[in-house]
Amino acid sequence: MRLDKLQAGSAYPAPHGWSLTARQEIDEHLEAMLEHGQSSRVHEAMRYAVLGAGKRIRPLLTLAVADFLGGRPPGLMHAACAIEMIHAASLVLDDLPCMDNDRLRRDRPATHAVFGDDCAILAAVSLLMRSHCMLASHPDVPADVRLRTIQLLCETIGADGLSLGQYIDLASKSAPASPGAIAGIHHLKTGILFLAAARAACLLCGATPRQEQGIVAFTTHVGLAFQLKDDLADVDAPGLNLVASIGVHGARQQFHEHLQEAQAAIDGEDNAEVLLGFAAMMCGTG
Ligand code: GRG
Numbered sequence: 501m502r503l504d505k506l507q508a509g510s511a512y513p514a515p516h517g518w519s520l521t522a523r524q525e526i527d528e529h530l531e532a533m534l535e536h537g538q539s540s541r542v543h544e545a546m547r548y549a550v551l552g553a554g555k556r557i558r559p560l561l562t563l564a565v566a567d568f569l570g571g572r573p574p575g576l577m578h579a580a581c582a583i584e585m586i587h588a589a590s591l592v593l594d595d596l597p598c599m600d601n602d603r604l605r606r607d608r609p610a611t612h613a614v615f616g617d618d619c620a621i622l623a624a625v626s627l628l629m630r631s632h633c634m635l636a637s638h639p640d641v642p643a644d645v646r647l648r649t650i651q652l653l654c655e656t657i658g659a660d661g662l663s664l665g666q667y668i669d670l671a672s673k674s675a676p677a678s679p680g681a682i683a684g685i686h687h688l689k690t691g692i693l694f695l696a697a698a699r700a701a702c703l704l705c706g707a708t709p710r711q712e713q714g715i716v717a718f719t720t721h722v723g724l725a726f727q728l729k730d731d732l733a734d735v736d737a738p739g740l741n742l743v744a745s746i747g748v749h750g751a752r753q754q755f756h757e758h759l760q761e762a763q764a765a766i767d768g769e770d771n772a773e774v775l776l777g778f779a780a781m782m783c784g785t786g
Pocket of ligand 1: 553554555556557586587589590591593594598604656662663664668689690
């Protein structure tokens with residue numbers, strides 16, 4: 501498979517083959533991870549936020565990296581689903597009136613629009629806690645790997661990660677942002693969680709530093725191509741958009757350059773096809 505043939509701006513392909521099976525496994529695991537606990541409005545809101553029709557890109561990336569590295573160790577599915585829960589929590593918070601103030605998410609009313617702001621905030625906090633507990637308590641993952649995975653996720657979510665990206669994004673709404681500033685916000689709001697999804701798989705699979713370096717480079721470039729694809733698909737949407745500052749031609753060119761870099765990062769490796777297939781699913785029509 502070659503990534504340089506992908507076209508930016510096309511619709512997301514329906515999952516098939518590897519991604520369809522992996523998505524079903526992810527959805528079943530998420531359902532199982534969220535079925536326990538006392539029945540309450542907060543619990544219902546957690547399920548509503550997570551089990552809606554998301555594309556599951558981040559957990560799919562965790563599984564794709566593991567398959568690339570040659571296997572799915574214990575705890576991998578927990579890590580993949582923990583990252584999807586963190587993503588869902590970030591969407592709940594992002595949609596609140598004090599943030600992006602969106603009433604719709606995943607083609608239906610946002611969590612706070614159904615459950616109220618108070619319950620939505622409690623559900624987001626509870627999802628973060630649940631995701632960390634899942635990782636902390638897995639009996640078959642060595643304790644040091646559990647700790648390092650939790651540390652990775654804390655750093656990803658915290659004041660140098662997603663939370664900082666969200667703050668800068670909100671603060672920059674009143675002034676036009678440069679292409680460099682937009683790319684920085686995209687990294688903190690989106691790229692950093694993709695990297696955590698890939699790095700969690702590296703930790704659990706015991707990747708070598710050389711393998712991890714290639715996977716990080718691959719993920720960085722695929723994440724940037726994904727963002728450009730989104731920006732190209734929705735040029736008129738409110739919010740930061742690279743196309744507005746570098747133009748359609750510039751964005752398409754960068755999209756192709758990032759996919760070439762992604763391909764170069766893993767070319768020649770055994771099992772490269774699984775990551776290339778994932779990138780095609782995430783960034784194109786393949
Ligand atoms: C404490 C977790 C936490 C976060 C605090 C609110 C916040 C800081 C960050 C929000 C960041 C945010 C909303 C980034 C947008 C990322 C993004 C590209 C969302 C869309 O992802 P898709 O296309 O959506 O994968 P689906 O619905 O398919 O999962």
